[in-house]
Amino acid sequence: MHTVRIFLLAAVLSGGSADSSRKLSVLVGTDVTVSCLFDALNQLVEWSALTVEWNMVDKHAQKNMVYTFEDGKAHVSRDNSVVDRNGLLRSNASLLLRNVTVADEGLYTCRVITPVVHIESTSLEVLARPxxxxxxxxxxxxxxxxxxxxxxxxxxxxxxxxxxxxxxxxxxxxxxxxxxxxxxxxxxxxxxxxxxxxxxxxxxxxxxxxxxxxxxxxxxxxxxxxxxxxxxxxxxxxxxxx
Missing domain, CATH: 2.60.40.10 (Immunoglobulins)
Structure with a gap:
């Protein structure tokens, strides 16, 4: 079996991690992309060396796993949520949520290990027009x-x-x-x-x-x-x- 490798171009962060937070609003029933752009290693990396975790803390302070990518495999906990595999080649671990509902409202955190750790958070506000x-x-x-x-x-x-x-x-x-x-x-x-x-x-x-x-x-x-x-x-x- 051939080992699949990713060629990552960006430089390694000096601190080893990045932390940012933003707010995003979306209407019920639409699709939304929650951004996560990480700084990658400047060397060849195997799929097994890359881990992506997306979790969400809802309005009741309950933490839910949404999506994980580990050992080259995706594990989807929230239906119709996608991280583009090809996007990972471009240091893009953004999460696509299709057909958003009120239950999707919360604080989303992306954690990428390359093995450098990158953490990024977005507060997703869901709106429904009367x-x-x-x-x-x-x-x-x-x-x-x-x-x-x-x-x-x-x-x-x-x-x-x-x-x-x-x-x-x-x-x-x-x-x-x-x-x-x-x-x-x-x-x-x-x-x-x-x-x-x-x-x-x-x-x-x-x-x-x-x-x-x-x-x-x-x-x-x-x-x-x-x-x-x-x-x-x-x-x-x-x-x-x-």
Whole structure:
């Protein structure tokens, strides 16, 4: 059997190791590459002399092994995680994570032994953008109240703010500031995939609605938005049935 060798070009670090840390953000369902570029020996090295270890400490402080490369063989603990074997020839032990989930959030540490030890850490933040559902149109019967629901689903992290506004032509006021409107936002509910759902509602009395109708705005503020995201519904006045 022929011995497979790697020709490593970079110079040996004087201290024998490198330590760096960075932060990376990624959306749920996408792929991400966690970087690990090491300084290699300037001599021929056998596969058996190269060890790569990737571990992750999650938000519960639990340490998990993700990927190891040892004695020329890869051992994958997290499905759909890859270190490019050819990349190792270029001193690149970066980790590719496919189809990221909330469970992948944590501190990733790459440890490469050539036999020089290289350690590199990256904090991976996982984000899931909310889906906001609001009816386009609604009507309130004269003399009665109408409740409109803003359904916000599949977001992460949990921190999220909902604000309601009432727009009458060009005049906009925050809802809930008068007895004619009432806002209720429930506690966030955790989904099986660790994302969250939340429901917020506004109840208005018909006397708050002008004859031409008003616009009700549900504004959502979340870390996945550069600026708050808004959806609106037109609320019209409907006469009583005879």
């Amino acid at each position: 889906s906001v559902l609001l009816p386009e149109k609604a009507a309130v019967i004269e003399g009665e109240e109408k409740t409109i629901l803003c359904d916000i689903t599949g977001f992460y992290p949990e921190k999220l703010a909902v604000t309601w506004y009432i727009q009458n032509e060009s005049h906009i006021v925050q809802a809930g500031s008068s007895p004619l409107s009432h806002v209720c936002t429930e506690m966030a509910v955790n989904n099986p995939d660790s994302t969250f759902n939340i429901r917020s509602s506004i109840t208005l009395h018909s006397s708050a609605v002008k004859s031409g109708g008003i616009k009700i705005i549900c504004q959502v503020d979340h870390s996945t938005y550069i600026s708050p995201y808004s959806k609106s519904v037109t609320l019209t006045l409907q006469g009583k049935f005879t």
